[in-house]
Structure formats: C-alpha cells, structure tokens
Ligand SMILES: Nc1ncnc2c1ncn2[C@@H]1O[C@H](COP(=O)(O)OP(=O)(O)OP(=O)(O)O)[C@@H](O)[C@H]1O
Ligand SMILES: CC(C)(CO)[C@@H](O)C(=O)[O-]
C-alpha cells in the first residue's frame with residue numbers, strides 16, 4: 001500500500017499504475033467497519049482502490065467539533081492495508097488549500113434543511129473538497145455511506161451539475177450489534193453515554209412503527225418528541241419524516257412511497273446523525 005501526502009504523488013501513482021478502473025472512498029479518518037465495508041467494495045469492484053484521509057476544515061462550522069475530531073492515522077493505515085487498499089491519500093490542509101477557495105457552492109433547498117440548516121456552510125465545504133478530490137483521483141466509482149443521507153443527495157447534485165464522469169455507489173449503514181450507527185464521533189462518547197446511544201436508532205424504529213400503524217407524520221413527531229423529553233441525556237436537534245427521494249418533509253405517510261426518517265442529536269456534547277429508509 002502506498003501512502004501519498006501530496007497531490008502530485010497521488011496523480012503520478014495513478015497515472016503509472018492504472019489502466020482501467022479506480023474505486024475511491026473519501027473519508028475523514030478514524031476508520032471503523034462502516035468505512036472498511038466501503039473500502040472492501042472499492043477493492044473488489046475496481047482495478048485500483050484509493051482512500052483519502054483528510055479532516056477537511058472548511059466543512060466544520062463549529063471550531064470545537066473540528067478540534068475534537070478523532071485523528072488516528074497510524075491505526076487507519078493498518079486497517080486500510082488489511083482491507084487491501086492500494087493507495088492512501090493523506091494530505092495536510094496546506095497541501096489541499098494552497099489558497100483559500102473563493103468559490104462558493106450553493107445546493108439550493110438542501111442548504112436550508114437538516115444538516116444545511118444546523119451546519120451553515122457545511123455543504124459548501126463538502127462540495128469543494130469532494131470536487132478537488134474527484135479531480136485529483138479521477139475515480140471510476142466513488143463510494144459513500146447512506147448514514148450521511150443528505151450528503152449523498154448533495155454529492156449526487158455535484159456530480160450531475162459539474163458533469164463528473166463517475167458513478168456514485170451508496171452503501172448501507174453499518175451498525176454496532178446494539179443498533180448504533182458506526183461513526184468516528186462515537187469514540188468521543190463516555191461509557192455511560194455509549195450505553196444510552198442505541199436509543200437514537202430505537203427512535204427511528206419507533207417512528208417507522210408509529211407511521212406504519214397509521215399515525216400521521218405530525219402525530220408521530222409528537223410521540224418522538226415525548227420519547228426524547230423522557231431521556232434527559234439526549235438533546236434532539238431535528239427528527240424529520242421525509243420522502244426518501246427528495247428529502248422534503250411529508251405531511252402524509254404513504255407506505256407505497258419510500259420514506260426516510262432522518263435525525264441529529266447531541267449526547268455527551270457529541271453530535272450524532274442517523275436515518276432509516278423504508
Ligand atoms: N456506519 C457507516 N456505515 C456506512 N458508511 C459509513 C458509516 N459511517 C460513515 N460512513 C461513510 O464513510 C464516509 C466517510 O465518513 P466519515 O469519515 O465522515 O465518517 P463518519 O463515521 O461518518 O464520521 P462522523 O459521522 O463522525 O463524521 C462517508 O461516505 C460516510 O457516509
Ligand atoms: C465526504 C467527506 C470525506 C468530505 O470531507 C466527508 O464529508 C465525510 O467523511 O463524509
């Protein structure tokens with residue numbers, strides 16, 4: 001496995017080694033099995049597999065979140081090597097941003113809901129770094145997790161609007177045995193908070209059950225609010241009942257159409273997101 005720190009090394013390696021297909025997994029490191037599933041698919045489905053490990057400062061609206069974001073490069077490299085990854089691109093912020101970008105990306109309605117609403121500027125940062133990474137790696141297929149459902153919608157628009165010549169592959173959310181969605185930020189949870197964390201996924205299962213039993217989205221939301229009011233340690237930021245296609249909020253539930261329940265919540269000062277599609 002090659003570890004490249006610069007854009008030039010990455011491009012040169014890919015120019016000299018790749019004749020057919022490149023599978024690419026962009027990450028912010030602190031890797032877990034959710035990431036590794038993405039890497040394994042990239043390894044299996046392409047001639048060359050590339051993983052980027054870069055905690056992108058421009059997508060953090062909260063400086064404390066950026067400062068505390070787990071960084072475990074040594075352990076990440078061991079996991080990537082074991083998964084069969086060919087090339088790791090782990091640049092510094094200076095390498096990625098020799099100049100502060102003046103370009104601004106605006107993803108329309110997606111900027112004003114959920115992650116867009118609560119993390120202003122987040123998708124501009126994601127859009128710019130992912131565009132830069134796509135230009136550097138030139139992947140045939142790029143792998144993203146369903147856990148970041150709104151990010152999937154944003155990257156889809158990015159690929160379409162900027163005519164990136166690649167296929168986006170969306171992979172299901174990998175969970176711990178107790179249902180908690182794997183996430184790098186889970187490492188920041190105290191033992192007590194970790195024990196409570198599966199309540200987040202349980203609230204998605206409860207929402208699904210309530211809707212399928214005939215409760216309206218409004219009624220379901222009230223019951224979910226009550227559920228969280230009874231768990232002092234978890235602060236719900238949002239819980240949306242949406243169309244899985246458009247991510248627009250639903251006023252009626254129709255079991256014939258795909259629905260997505262999407263939430264963000266704080267536990268122990270750590271912000272976690274999750275969703276359920278059915
Ligand atoms: N549990 C998971 N299952 C499947 N894919 C995942 C999972 N967690 C993260 N991913 C995907 O891995 C890619 C890199 O994500 P990232 O490095 O931000 O990890 P993360 O665990 O989502 O971290 P955090 O949510 O704490 O930022 C993204 O496409 C993300 O959707
Ligand atoms: C896609 C990404 C690597 C861009 O920094 C990040 O948003 C993530 O890890 O999901």
Ligand code: BAL
Nearest residue numbers: 028059060122148151
């Ligand atoms: N997985 C999304 C990256 C972030 O939280 O900034």
